[in-house]
Each structure stands twice: as C-alpha cells, then as structure tokens.
Amino acid sequence: MRSSRFTALLLGVLTPGVLTLGALALGALALVCFLSTATSAEERFLVLASTTSTDNSGLFDHILPLFEEETGIAVRVVARGTGQALGLGRDGDADLLLVHDRSAELRFIAEGYGVARREVMYNDFVIVGPQSDPVRIKGMDDVVEALTKIAAVRALFISRGDDSGTHRAELRFWDEAAIDVDAASGSWYLEAGAGMGATLNVAAGKPAYTMSDRGTWLSFENRGTLELMIEGDPRLFNPYGVMLINPERHPHVKAEDGLAFIEWITSEAGQAAIASFKINGERLFFPNAAPAE
Amino acid sequence: MNGDPRILPLRLEAVSYEVRGRRLIHDVSGLFDQGTRSVILGPNGAGKSLMLRLCHGLIRPSAGRVIWCGASAGRAPRHQAMVFQRPVLLRRSTAANIDFALSLRRIGRHERRRRVAEALDMAGLARLAKVPARVLSVGEQQRLALARAWALEPEVLFLDEPTASLDPAATHAVENLIDTVNRSGTKIIMTTHDLGQARRVADEILFFDRGRLIERAATQAFFDSPESPEAEAFIEGRLW
Amino acid sequence: MSEIAEAFRTAFQLIVGFDAELGEIILLSLRVSLSAVALATLIGVPLGAAIALFRFPGRGVLTVLLNGLMGLPPVVVGLIVYLFLSRSGPLGVLNLLFSPTAMIIAQCVLVIPIIAALSRQGIEDLWREYEEQLRSLGAGPGRAILTLIYDGRFTLLTAVLAGFGRATAEVGAVMIVGGNIAHVTRVMTTAISLETLKGNLALALGLGIILIILTLGINSAAYLMKSAAQRRET
The missing domain is CATH 3.40.190.10 (Periplasmic binding protein-like II)
Structure with missing residues (x-):
C-alpha cells in the first residue's frame, strides 16, 4: 500500500510541464557528461597502442604506475593485435606503439609513420x-x-x-x-x-x-x-620494440611526453621494472634495451 | 451564449466528396441556421458521417463549398465542436480531459477551472473528476466527451451517432444532455440511423441515402408524410 | 560446474566487498549508457513522432530503414564512429577517440533507431485514435506531438528501456571507440570481455552477474512505476 501511494505521488507530478522539464534535465545531463569528458581529456596522458598479449599479461598494470609516479604522465593502453595497433598508429590515433613484429616495425618506420624506435624487451x-x-x-x-x-x-x-x-x-x-x-x-x-x-x-x-x-x-x-x-x-624468441608516431605526419602527437616514455622504459628504472614483473615467481619479460646511441 | 450568431448560418453549395474516383457525397446544398436541432438520418453507408466531417472541416469537399456566413467566419473552427461515435478520451483524468480542450483554446487558468467544474456538473460527472477518463463506463465516457465539447461554448455542436454503442439508459442520459446543450443556445447537427432517436431529438430531418440529400423537412412532417419513396421505405423499415 | 559456483561466489564477494575499481567501472557504464540513452531519447522520440504524424515522400523508406537499423551490429556502429572520430577521419580534430564521449556517441547511434522505430509505432497507433479529435479541438502539429508523447508515455518508456538494455549489453561498439582503457573507458561489458580473454572465467561471469542484477534492477523499477501508473490512469 505504502509503495503504491508513493508511486501515485510520483506520478501525480508527472504532468506535461514536468515532462518538458524532464526532457530539459535529460539534455542537461547529457551536456554535463560531454563537458566532464572534455575536461578529463585535458589531463596529461599518452595513448599507447600495444598488443593484447602484453596487456593481458598484466605487465602494464605493473610498470605504468611507476612511470606516472615519476613523470605525472598517465599512459592509456589500447590493446589490439600488432597489425591493428600499427593501423591505429598509421591513422594517428595513438602517440606510441609497443609491438612485436620487427620486420613490420622497420617497414612502418621506413614508410615514415614511426620514429625513435628502441628495443625494449623480449619474451x-x-x-x-x-x-x-x-x-x-x-x-x-x-x-x-x-x-x-x-x-x-x-x-x-x-x-x-x-x-x-x-x-x-x-x-x-x-x-x-x-x-x-x-x-x-x-x-x-x-x-x-x-x-x-x-x-x-x-x-x-x-x-x-x-x-x-x-x-x-x-x-x-x-x-x-x-x-x-x-x-x-x-x-x-619474441622481441618488443617501442616507437613514437611521427609528429611530422600527425602534429597532435605528444612528442615530448612520448619521448619521455621511450626514454624511461629503456632506462635502468624502466628495465628494472620490467624485470621485476613476475607471475607465480616466473619472469615473463626480459629487458634488452641497448644503451641509447 | 445566446445573442447574435458568430459563424452561423452555414451554407453548403453543391458539396461533393470523392475518394479515389468514387463519389461518396453528391451535390449537397442547404443552409443551417441558429438554434435548432438538425438530424441527418439515413441507413448505413448513406454518407452521414462524411457530411458531418465536411461541415466540421475535418475533410475538404472535392467540389462545391462549405461556407460559414457569420461575422466571425474567419475563425469558424473555434466556434465548433464535435463528439464522435466512439468517445476519444486522453489518457488522463476526467477533469484534465476537459481542461486540455480548454487550454487548446488558450483560455486562462481561472476561467478553465470554472468551466471544467461547470461542465462536470452539467454532465453529472463531478464526483468522477479525478478518475482516469479511460476507466469510466462507455456511457460516462460519452457524457464526458459531450461535457468537453460543451465547455468550449461552441455555437455549433456536431455529433456523429453519439449513442450507437450505448444501452438505453446511457442513451437517455446522453439525449438529455444534448437537449441541455441545445437549450443553452448551441446549434445541434447530429447523425443517427435510429428512427426513435430522430423523433425524440430532431427539430428537422435531413434524410440521406447513398450520398444524396433525398429530402429535408420538419420532424413531424417527415414522419407523417415522407415525400420520397426512399424515406418512406426507411421509415417503414424496409431498407433494414 | 565449479566455475559457475565460483562465479556466484566472486560476484557476491565483489558486491559485498565493494571493490573500488568495480565501482568505478559500474559508474562509468551507467554514465555512458544513461547519457547515450538520454541523448537518443531526445533525438529518437521526436523523430519517431514526426514520422508517425507527417506524410512526406520517402516516409515508407525511412520507416523500413529505421526498423532495419534496430538490428544494427554494435561492431559496425563502432567501426563507423571510429572512422569518423579517428585522427585521420573527418571529426579527428575533436580528439574524442578513446574517451567516454566517443562511447556515448557510439551507443547513441546504436540506440536511436530502436527508440525512434518503437516510438513511431506507438505514436502512430495513438495518432490513429486521436487524430480527428485533436484536429477537431484545434491542436496544431506541435501540440499534437506533445500530447501524443505524453499520452504515449508508457509505450515510450518501453522503447527507452529497450534502448537502455541494448546500450548496457553491447560490447562491440564501446570496445572499438573506447579502447577498454583501464580507469578511463573500461565499462562492464569490456571488462567482462577482457577477463574472459585472460581466462578468468569466474571473475568474468561474476561481473556478468552484477551487470544482469543492475539491468534487472533498473527494469523492475521502471516496470513497477509503469504498472502502478497504468492501474491509476489506464
């Protein structure tokens, strides 16, 4: 009884005027959501297109917080197959790539889509x-x-x-x-x-x-x-390479922050972070970055 | 509501109506004046409902003209109302149904409240004011439709077989209501195929058959001595 | 079998423990789907009403099109929205790809045909009943549409719920345009998909159970309101 009186009360106020107000409120809600996502887009972050195998392993959850802590740059990982990840890079929808197909990576660079490639690790x-x-x-x-x-x-x-x-x-x-x-x-x-x-x-x-x-x-x-x-x-043997999307092709690419990431992941700190990632006591990825030339 | 007519008289000049080449109304002419109750009588398929809709402006004649001759003829739709065979009620309360119609005529809130109460009283629906209109009985629904039309203070009220789906008691109530509305000064133009109802309600009869106006006469004269064989047959029930 | 029992245990633990990350994912799911459905309602209902009321050339084609698009695969919608929002696409400058806004847009596109087609049907049925009466009372097209929307509110609620169900259940579109980025664009369905890929079937199913509970909750609330209202107003 109580609940039906409650709904009756609720519906009593459901007049056309209120309905119009409701529609306006709906519109406002939608607008707020747009604005809130717009502001969140202004944070400092990089988009890293990587492979499902890397993402599914949990490696990124282990190392990326360390990078963010050190630099204040968040890294958003979009996990796709290597082919699709290269596609995202080609379209300029990512700032960085971390993939594992060396010949395709070298071709990608030769075609002018990527720069600053470094070996990072292998599994x-x-x-x-x-x-x-x-x-x-x-x-x-x-x-x-x-x-x-x-x-x-x-x-x-x-x-x-x-x-x-x-x-x-x-x-x-x-x-x-x-x-x-x-x-x-x-x-x-x-x-x-x-x-x-x-x-x-x-x-x-x-x-x-x-x-x-x-x-x-x-x-x-x-x-x-x-x-x-x-x-x-x-x-x-499965080597991973990291590279920046060519900012000359896609000017919106965050080159400075992106290079900072490449710098970090190939640095001692980054390499140590990779080496310390273990599942059931077993190491998954072996850092192999050559010192910067 | 009495006084100078605003839109009446209504003149029909050779009105015809066809749908996809089939002529459903043939060459109807005539004049409707203030005050009286005109009943369009005829068998099913005579074109009675179409005639009402042509007069009310819901459909346009294929040929001929429907002319309102009064001073406010330019705003003729505002001074008419129509009640349909099956009452069309909005999904809201009895009172809100009347209020809705009044708000469409841009009548102020206070005036609306007064007229809603008055109309409900007249139709004997005051105690059902807050009940959802669509749970009323069919008879109550038709009375509400009439009250809603009446609240608009129309100069002409069209009724399309308003009692066709009602039992005798409900029919009686609706006929009484029509009488009340008419006595408040509203011209009634109504269709029926019910001879008894025509006798009870009409001041004059317009007899239609197969889309033609066959004859028009005062009620008494029509029933006493129909001039056309079709009307005679209809009255004697031979066409049923 | 043990996997299913495990899934229920996991779901229970997730709910009772109120995991912060799960809370974030649920909130984002609701935010994205509710916004998408709100937008789609504002566009779809008037669109459906307009098609129901007005006669114009191409009306039949539009009706068939809308009905057909109700079954649009989410992946296709995701792909189309992706192509528009990609940096190399026409709207690339807006920088919306891989954001909740992109997911809202994709789900909105997915849901508009559902809401528009169902409201067209409902409003057209109502219009058939009301048309002569409303015209007799002197209602213009604008007022007629408002009246039909108000009087058809229960049908429209069903249409909106159908749209909401579709939005919360789909994974294809938000996966493509959102990217399933942790803490940014990860919603219930993409999280379920991810856990399935990781082989965490119990966790995936646990999340699925929570999603079902959420959807059922919202639908039952709407149903209770609707039936109470119908008892009251028929």
Whole structure:
C-alpha cells in the first residue's frame, strides 16, 4: 500500500510541464557528461597502442604506475593485435606503439609513420597442447619439426588468425615447415580471429595445440587440460620494440611526453621494472634495451 | 451564449466528396441556421458521417463549398465542436480531459477551472473528476466527451451517432444532455440511423441515402408524410 | 560446474566487498549508457513522432530503414564512429577517440533507431485514435506531438528501456571507440570481455552477474512505476 501511494505521488507530478522539464534535465545531463569528458581529456596522458598479449599479461598494470609516479604522465593502453595497433598508429590515433613484429616495425618506420624506435624487451613463444599430447611433441626442441608432425597427423591446431605479431610469427614457422595452412584452414587448422586469451580459451575447450606468448600463457587461468609442450627454441624468441608516431605526419602527437616514455622504459628504472614483473615467481619479460646511441 | 450568431448560418453549395474516383457525397446544398436541432438520418453507408466531417472541416469537399456566413467566419473552427461515435478520451483524468480542450483554446487558468467544474456538473460527472477518463463506463465516457465539447461554448455542436454503442439508459442520459446543450443556445447537427432517436431529438430531418440529400423537412412532417419513396421505405423499415 | 559456483561466489564477494575499481567501472557504464540513452531519447522520440504524424515522400523508406537499423551490429556502429572520430577521419580534430564521449556517441547511434522505430509505432497507433479529435479541438502539429508523447508515455518508456538494455549489453561498439582503457573507458561489458580473454572465467561471469542484477534492477523499477501508473490512469 505504502509503495503504491508513493508511486501515485510520483506520478501525480508527472504532468506535461514536468515532462518538458524532464526532457530539459535529460539534455542537461547529457551536456554535463560531454563537458566532464572534455575536461578529463585535458589531463596529461599518452595513448599507447600495444598488443593484447602484453596487456593481458598484466605487465602494464605493473610498470605504468611507476612511470606516472615519476613523470605525472598517465599512459592509456589500447590493446589490439600488432597489425591493428600499427593501423591505429598509421591513422594517428595513438602517440606510441609497443609491438612485436620487427620486420613490420622497420617497414612502418621506413614508410615514415614511426620514429625513435628502441628495443625494449623480449619474451618467448611457447607451443601448448592437450595433456594427452596425441602427436607426442612434448619436450621437442625444434618448433618447426613439431609443427610438421602436427600437420602430418592433422591434429587440431588453433591459430590466432588476427594478423597479430604472434600470428605473423606462427605463420613464419609454418612457412619454414613448408605447410600450406591456408589450404587446411577449417579442417585441422582453425583460425580463431581473436586475441591470445580468446585463442587459448578455444584451445582449452577443444582441446587443441596452439602457440602462445609465454606471458599470456603464464597468467592464463582457464587452462583446462592444456600443458606446455615446447619452449626454448631460439626461433621462439619474441622481441618488443617501442616507437613514437611521427609528429611530422600527425602534429597532435605528444612528442615530448612520448619521448619521455621511450626514454624511461629503456632506462635502468624502466628495465628494472620490467624485470621485476613476475607471475607465480616466473619472469615473463626480459629487458634488452641497448644503451641509447 | 445566446445573442447574435458568430459563424452561423452555414451554407453548403453543391458539396461533393470523392475518394479515389468514387463519389461518396453528391451535390449537397442547404443552409443551417441558429438554434435548432438538425438530424441527418439515413441507413448505413448513406454518407452521414462524411457530411458531418465536411461541415466540421475535418475533410475538404472535392467540389462545391462549405461556407460559414457569420461575422466571425474567419475563425469558424473555434466556434465548433464535435463528439464522435466512439468517445476519444486522453489518457488522463476526467477533469484534465476537459481542461486540455480548454487550454487548446488558450483560455486562462481561472476561467478553465470554472468551466471544467461547470461542465462536470452539467454532465453529472463531478464526483468522477479525478478518475482516469479511460476507466469510466462507455456511457460516462460519452457524457464526458459531450461535457468537453460543451465547455468550449461552441455555437455549433456536431455529433456523429453519439449513442450507437450505448444501452438505453446511457442513451437517455446522453439525449438529455444534448437537449441541455441545445437549450443553452448551441446549434445541434447530429447523425443517427435510429428512427426513435430522430423523433425524440430532431427539430428537422435531413434524410440521406447513398450520398444524396433525398429530402429535408420538419420532424413531424417527415414522419407523417415522407415525400420520397426512399424515406418512406426507411421509415417503414424496409431498407433494414 | 565449479566455475559457475565460483562465479556466484566472486560476484557476491565483489558486491559485498565493494571493490573500488568495480565501482568505478559500474559508474562509468551507467554514465555512458544513461547519457547515450538520454541523448537518443531526445533525438529518437521526436523523430519517431514526426514520422508517425507527417506524410512526406520517402516516409515508407525511412520507416523500413529505421526498423532495419534496430538490428544494427554494435561492431559496425563502432567501426563507423571510429572512422569518423579517428585522427585521420573527418571529426579527428575533436580528439574524442578513446574517451567516454566517443562511447556515448557510439551507443547513441546504436540506440536511436530502436527508440525512434518503437516510438513511431506507438505514436502512430495513438495518432490513429486521436487524430480527428485533436484536429477537431484545434491542436496544431506541435501540440499534437506533445500530447501524443505524453499520452504515449508508457509505450515510450518501453522503447527507452529497450534502448537502455541494448546500450548496457553491447560490447562491440564501446570496445572499438573506447579502447577498454583501464580507469578511463573500461565499462562492464569490456571488462567482462577482457577477463574472459585472460581466462578468468569466474571473475568474468561474476561481473556478468552484477551487470544482469543492475539491468534487472533498473527494469523492475521502471516496470513497477509503469504498472502502478497504468492501474491509476489506464
């Protein structure tokens, strides 16, 4: 009874005049939201386009607060596959890139889209697969040979299929093994078209073999029956580079703050921060910045 | 409300109406003057409702003219009102329905309050003032529609089969109300296919059949000695 | 199975513990979706009313278009808004990409067809009933639209709720134009998506449960108000 009297009271005031007022209030609310986002845009921040594998690992949550504390510059991370991240950079929608596809990065710089590239760190790729390991590749130290075996028995393999750095690296291995995965796509070779985490979810669900960066694999919690199969092949080495979007092409790029970030992440402090990031006691990324020239 | 007519008389000059080449009203001419109750009588499909809508200005004639001859003819719509066969009530209270109509005529708040109360009283709806209009019975709804029309103080009130969906008691109440409205000086132009109602309400009858005005006469004369075979047949119930 | 039990436990812990980050994410979700729906209502309802009332060339095409756009995939909307807001796009100078404003714009675009199409339907039905009476009483088009909006308020409320449901549930558009940046543009759906990618299925589902509770809460409040009002006014 009480509540119905309350609503009656509420509706009693719902006259056309009040309705008009309500519409005005709605408009005001929307305006306030616009203004509030406009002011927040004036803070000092950088947009860093990076890869899903780096973001999903939690590395940024570990190191970026240190950078912000030191410089007062916030870093906003937009996580995409390497290909898409390069696209964001090309369109000028980011200030910085932190990606892992060296040849694409060098091409990007040669085309004049990026400047001030520095090596930052590396991690490595691993091949994971079901505990039962139907193809018997566990412990092999040659990744190309292992992939050849998988293809030979047509064991299920999940690919990122999203033009990311990891995907491109995986495709290079298939190339080396002289296997045409495009022809097999949809049969034993499945393209998830998604980030690393999503791809691991698919592999865990099947279960199937897949290639992952070690960082995402270590921090990934929905492993199901997946286990580490292959690691340590030098070809699985996965270097990350950082660069600034060319301010001559995109004048709005925050060059000064961006260079400060590149400076910091390749400095002793930044490198130490990367080295101190661990999951379950295991280091994920290995700093390898060369001293500035 | 009595006194000099503002928009009457209403003159129809060879009014015709067609929809997609089908002629539904043929060449109707005539004059409506102050005060009386004119009833448009005829079977279904005679064009009675169309005639009302043409007079009221809801639709335009395909040929001919509808002319208001009074001094305020330029603002004719303000001095008319219409009650429809099925009452159209807004989703708000009984009183607010009347108030809404008055506010459309830009009548001040105090004057509105007075007229709303008066109209509710006249229609015997005062105790239902705050009730949502759409939970009223059909009879009460039609009385509210009439009260709303009356509150506008129209010089001419059009009624389109106002009792077609009502039971005898509700019909009686509505007819009484029409009488009250008329006695306050409002010209009534109403359609019906109900012979009894026509006898009770009308001062004069306009008999329509298949879109034509067949004959027009004082009520008594019409029923006593219809001049056309169609009217005679209708009165005797042969067309039903 | 244990994952589902774990999810409910996680959701419960998140709610009881009132995690500050979660609070931030919920507030941003509400702010973005409510603003988007508010804007879309201000645009969509008059648009729907105008299409319902006025006859003009192309009216049928517009109606079909609106009905069709109700099913617009959020990703497509996100992509279109992205192309406009990108630094290389026509509105790049506004510097709105990866901001809550961009998310509001995207959701607004997504929701306008829903609100406009549903209000057109509701108002057109009402107009069919009211038209002659309103014209007889001498209501002009402006007043007629206001009256229809007021008298159709329950139908319109349903339309707005449908829009709100769509806005809070979608992930594709806000992911693309917002970027899912922590503390800046991370909302419920993108957070759920992120936790799923990380394999934190329990946390993801826990967040999902909270989102469902929020949506149900808002809808039941609206439903209670509406039914109480209808009892009162029919």
